[in-house]
Amino acid sequence: MRARDPFPNVELVRHDGETVRFQDDLMEGKVFILNFMYTTCADVCPMETARLSEVQAILGDRVGEDVHFYSITVDPDRDTPEVLADYRERFGVEEGWDFFTGDEMDILSLRRRFGLYFDDTEDLQDHNINMVIGNARTGQFLRRSPFDNPYVLATQVTSWVSDFNGRGVGTEDYSEAPLGYGAIHEGELLFSTRCAVCHLIGEGDGRKRIGPNLKGISERRDPAWTLRWILEPDKVIEEGDPLALGLLAAYNHVPMPNLGMTLEEGRQILEFLQTEDRRVTRVEGNAELRERQDAEVPECCQKEELTVIDRDGETDAAENGDDEESDSAASSLGFSGVRVEYLLGSLLMILGIAVRRFRP
Numbered sequence: 001m002r003a004r005d006p007f008p009n010v011e012l013v014r015h016d017g018e019t020v021r022f023q024d025d026l027m028e029g030k031v032f033i034l035n036f037m038y039t040t041c042a043d044v045c046p047m048e049t050a051r052l053s054e055v056q057a058i059l060g061d062r063v064g065e066d067v068h069f070y071s072i073t074v075d076p077d078r079d080t081p082e083v084l085a086d087y088r089e090r091f092g093v094e095e096g097w098d099f100f101t102g103d104e105m106d107i108l109s110l111r112r113r114f115g116l117y118f119d120d121t122e123d124l125q126d127h128n129i130n131m132v133i134g135n136a137r138t139g140q141f142l143r144r145s146p147f148d149n150p151y152v153l154a155t156q157v158t159s160w161v162s163d164f165n166g167r168g169v170g171t172e173d174y175s176e177a178p179l180g181y182g183a184i185h186e187g188e189l190l191f192s193t194r195c196a197v198c199h200l201i202g203e204g205d206g207r208k209r210i211g212p213n214l215k216g217i218s219e220r221r222d223p224a225w226t227l228r229w230i231l232e233p234d235k236v237i238e239e240g241d242p243l244a245l246g247l248l249a250a251y252n253h254v255p256m257p258n259l260g261m262t263l264e265e266g267r268q269i270l271e272f273l274q275t276e277d278r279r280v281t282r283v284e285g286n287a288e289l290r291e292r293q294d295a296e297v298p299e300c301c302q303k304e305e306l307t308v309i310d311r312d313g314e315t316d317a318a319e320n321g322d323d324e325e326s327d328s329a330a331s332s333l334g335f336s337g338v339r340v341e342y343l344l345g346s347l348l349m350i351l352g353i354a355v356r357r358f359r360p
Contacts, residue, residue, distance in 0.1 A: 064096025187272025202280035
């Protein structure tokens with residue numbers, strides 16, 4: 001989606017009380033991720049905030065510099081700047097991600113402008129949950145789902161709409177890869193898209209989550225209680241269940257969201273949790289595998305940071321005939337020892353075949 005016309009330059013109030021103009025202060029010349037939420041949401045909003053927290057962690061110090069995060073409440077009557085500041089703190093939001101409130105009709109005009117409000121009868125519980133990745137410099141905007149993979153979202157904001165500046169998302173080497181994967185299970189897909197944003201099972205990817213680690217849950221929790229907690233956590237909390245209230249207090253009072261799952265989906269997730277718990281316990285307790293995990297990984301097997309060969313550096317290497325620089329450029333693409341000339345030659349050959357094949 002491309003937008004050439006200005007957006008409503010409405011006034012918004014940031015979580016710290018400062019008043020800003022949407023077009024002038026938040027949009028003009030910036031790349032950003034924007035979502036609409038409200039702090040008392042008991043279903044998808046907490047998960048969306050947690051997902052964006054993952055994206056912020058992946059992007060690191062680029063947030064607030066290259067890309068800006070904006071969250072605007074759809075419930076301005078209750079979500080004052082003080083409430084938003086508290087919500088932001090409970091989710092451990094870092095600098096570069098700001099929360100805003102304002103006049104209800106002004107916020108509604110923004111939602112309509114971004115195509116995130118379709119029905120005049122829509123209420124808070126049914127508000128559109130999509131987020132927007134935007135580049136105001138190019139007028140390019142993407143609507144994305146909070147269920148998307150955080151690395152995909154980070155790649156989209158840094159590469160697809162960020163003027164193709166060539167600064168890729170960093171990746172770890174193969175020594176950080178999981179030790180193994182369990183059998184494919186219906187519950188695994190549900191867990192990865194609904195639960196993994198807030199929970200780990202064992203060591204996982206090592207990124208911090210806002211919810212408890214679920215390793216050992218089969219032993220700690222009665223399966224019937226866990227199933228009901230998956231299906232209707234809001235009701236369990238309302239009933240004053242001691243365990244539920246304890247979890248709420250232990251994790252910054254961020255409530256477990258009700259995602260409207262069916263009984264069958266809940267059972268699939270529960271079955272996956274039990275299976276994955278056993279697998280993780282077995283793998284993490286295997287001394288030989290852990291020893292191999294800590295072993296030095298050969299250079300040929302390293303997966304380095306994603307990047308793009310600098311055009312000037314490539315030209316200098318070609319002019320100087322410096323094999324060392326050429327090999328270094330090739331290594332930055334993750335192909336240690338492969339010459340840039342070979343890669344370029346292969347690309348030209350492929351293009352030549354394509355031209356001959358499709359020539360009228």
